[in-house]
Amino acid sequence: MNPTAVTGHEAASEESEPGFYGTSWQKLMMWWFIIGDAILFGSFLAAYGFARISAGSWPDRTQMFSMNFITVMTFTLITSSATMATAVAASRRGDRKAAFNFTMATAIGGIAFLGMQAYEWYHLIHNGARMGTNPWGAPAFGAYFFTITGFHGSHVASGVLILLITAWNAKRGKSGPEGVELTGLYWHFVDLVWVFVFGCFYLI
Amino acid sequence: MAIAQAARPGTHESHVHDGGHSIGFVRKYIFSTDHKVIAVQYILMAMLMSVVGLGLSLLFRIQLAWPGKAGMTPEQYVSYVTMHGTIMIFFVVSLALSSGLGNFSIPLQVGARDMAYPLLNMLSFWVIVPAAAIMILSFFVEGGAAAGGWTAYPPLSALSGFGKVPRGSPGSGMGQTLWLLAMALFIVSFTMGGLNYVATILNLRARGMSLMRMPLTVWTWFIAALLGLLSFPALTAAAIMLLLDRHLGTSFFLPSGLVVSGQQAVNAGGTPLLFQHLFWFLGHPEVYVLVLPAIGIAFDVLAAFSRRPPHGYKYSVGALLIIAFLGMIVWGHHMFTSGMNPFLGKYFSISTLLITAPFAILGVNLLASLWRARIRFTTAMLFALGLISAVGTGGIGGLFLATATADLHFHDTYFVVGHFHLMIGVVTMTGTFAGIYYWFPKMFGRYMNETLGKLHFWGTFIGAFAVFVIQHFQGFGGMTRRYFEYSADYVKPAVALNPAVTVFAFLAIAAQLPFFFNFFWSMFKGKKAEANPWEATTLEWTTATPVPHGNWDRLPVVSGDPYGYAAGPDGNAHRMQNAEG
Amino acid sequence: MPNKRGAVSAWLLASLLILFTILTVGAFFVLKWRPDVASEHGKGVDKMILYIIFAAGFIFVVGHLVLSAFLVKFGGKNGATYKPMTHRAEMLFTIGPVVFMVAVSELGVLAIGGPVWNQVYTHQSGDLVVEITAKQYEWISRYPGKDGKFGRKRPDLFDDQENPLGLDPKDPDAKDDIVIRGAVYLPVGKGAWFNIQSWDVLHSFNVPVLRSKQDAVPGLTTHTRILPTVIGRYEISCAEICGPGHYKMRGFVNVKSEADFYKWLKSQVGWFE
């Protein structure tokens, strides 16, 4: 028997089984990365819950944060999700210019968010919050707050970088709709994580 | 056609116009993106690291059998044990079995030209290299290598002596930091590898290769990759928090009121148990990540050398999925005595015992795969047969440990050491060896020497079994683990077995010498092998040997089950997975 | 073609597996494979272990017999006689092991293990309360003294020689607390409830002859209950890695007759008396 025997259909461009429900492998990888990363954040937040419950009392959030400011921050990030969605739609249409503009707008939203977060950190540190201590109560607060928001912030920062690269590529036509879409997936994920972080630290 | 293919991953033009241009040595053998080359790189790396891991075990086995004869201090003893465990699990078994053999056979068995993302594949290997280097370097820093056990439980591992944090032990200094950094790099690499496995298996299967036509090996790698992707993030979180505790003055795992060698710590509010939960949320799935591919390989090898399909393919796949699921919700069985709520202890005991059921399916299917077979005792087959016995024996140890009440006696004794070595040491290594002897002719176009192979098998099997079964008895005797020396009275009968254990360990380790020699010798001097030397039926045997760049001239089209072995008086009848009709 | 040698390999491997099975089972008869047992729940633990030995031993022996038999029967044969199994048979081969495994393991843990587990973790009225404090590399026990109350431990007052528990001399509860380094005393036949703590890292209060093992976790008080049944002196060996001195972190549990125990207790003076 000829070991390399192959049955017909050679000319077909389809050499492989159709992908997983028609998803490309790039998107599949991004999804799995996101699931893994979500579990990473989940572990952090679960640890935070564990610590908060075992601490008994927890610093009063109204004393530490300016809720109005946080609302603006959150709003900025959510808005950037909307501009991102618009960019994805534009690149699907093949409208490179709009894709570029809206991706850039998203990046600017991200930068604004980072700026506000830096200010918020500065504000808290100025008021005496540290990784190991804080003036309001349970000492674990500072550690969890800075680690989790910092970790999220680093995701936003790398997201901004990716957005800038995507925008540049979209403009030059090097990055097709798939590229913009993948960036979009990541960006929406980062925003979604913020919603949870927001809920865990600022709402309860 | 070239254009249509170029849009698909791993199908660059060079694949199609095979051999059209030559690439330099560096691109071909060092910074290669070819999965077959990367696979060999991983295996060589694992062999290199195994010399360190085995050497350490040799040293501390001498100390255990003949105290004082190895010239080591208690500090060195605990750090050698820690590093032995870490290196063996993450830098030998993971690299050789999951990364090495997986890289080699996944694309070949599913009928793909390469991994989905070859560049990422190369990167994941080149991230492992510094990880291994850092791990080894940590022996030479102040205080020596990490010495908190491979589990790195805080507070011991968090008490670094940096800043205001007191020092818990010599090995808790820089050595522990480097350990954590190396582990972080390992996780990055393993995650990239896992993403590639999942994407390749889901998206690059040859036409006709439906999921239920995949060889069991591919199934086990697939499930292991998913399990790894889902569980490693918890360890990442724990490692980040531990690093912060060590260097930046946080108190994630350091409670209030610590007094370490007379020095009062300023930490407040942390919970040491949290780390254990995060660690074992990874740790338990991780052991299945390692053991499942070994079992998968055994199924493939058994089929090829007993000329019949493995028994109960469907049920094996189902059992694997159930094991993966249950594996994620039983981590607390490592914490029965940790001070966790006793009610949770009961829950974890009951759920853990459930896992023995799908494992029993796998065990029975392995055994039943020999029914009405025509067994050929090649070295690969011997290792696969040894694996059946090891899974059974090691799994039975798990039965004792999973029963919380019995674990009161067994926790942290050599019973645990014996149990996990049978599983994570013997099952995974016999699986790896079976795979290496089986695929070697495809990797290098030559057979490995069978006589040396048999020597390797008998030495490893007899030696390792004796070592780890005797350790179970030492555990019955209450012999505690991670002990430099024993002096208690009750443990005397158990300790008396130590010299015998060490002698058998010598045997098992000495048996690796013929393997190492055989591996390199056969690479250049072994008997030349044809394309399908074992008359096996899965796709990797349908391409030429040596495997061309791009794996096939034309990708195969799958037309049937992976195990087309059939009955017949000559017993040789078989049907390739891509055969027509 | 490979049949003669195949048959030899088959017999070789099969006899090795059988030999190995016999040796393993035989070891239970030859070796002193477990320490004596001297506590009430300890007997339960041993009963649990014995149950698993039989259940697991059955799987172990049968598994290896089957494996060896298959090797001999099908190794070195010329023609394969493989026939696909019917779906029904295949299903039975799957359901069988599942039912067997679940029944054997879960019934064991529920019927024998569960009650013993509860025994270990239930504080019963009338139990003697003992506090254990672990530190690198020492066990310290404390009894509440006449007032029946433990004084507070203060990290800032810790002194390795003078005050290893950091007791406050001004605390009336602490005044008569009895502190013993390296040993625990218990009356036979009476339950003792342990509060286990640690100053620095994890340790584990492990007394194999009493079948007792409970981690000492800094920042947390863990518990275990022991009812000793035999008078004697039993070794504690730390069972959680706590640094290079882990192996020498030992101590003793002295189980005395009830009369002797109370005589001993009376003769003790409080840490600050």
Ligand code: HEA
């Ligand atoms: C690959 C690795 C691996 C595997 C597969 C397993 C499998 C199992 N393990 Fe193990 N385990 C470890 C690696 C592994 N373990 C490690 C590394 C540790 C220690 C970590 C440390 O503390 O350092 C550990 C520790 C450990 C503990 C904690 C002990 C303690 O610290 O006190 C427990 C407790 O429940 C446990 C249980 C189990 C169970 C129930 C299984 C089950 O999955 C087993 C099920 C299998 C069967 C039931 C066999 C069925 C087979 C047949 C029916 C065929 C029979 C055939 C013949 C006999 C020929 N393991």
Ligand code: HEA
């Ligand atoms: C994969 C994992 C693995 C492997 C293979 C081994 C192999 C061995 N181990 Fe190890 N061991 C661990 C994982 C492993 N160990 C872990 C996790 C711990 C716990 C650490 C801790 O407490 O923190 C431990 C602890 C441990 C102890 C307990 C020490 C203590 O608690 O005080 C002892 C004692 O005897 C021991 C002995 C041995 C011996 C004699 C060997 C071998 O010498 C056995 C014989 C040899 C083989 C079975 C062949 C293996 C072959 C290769 C490695 C070749 C590689 C080839 C290729 C890559 C192709 N080990």
Ligand code: CUA
């Ligand atoms: Cu204390 Cu180990």
Ligand SMILES: [Cu+2]
């Ligand atoms: Cu486990």
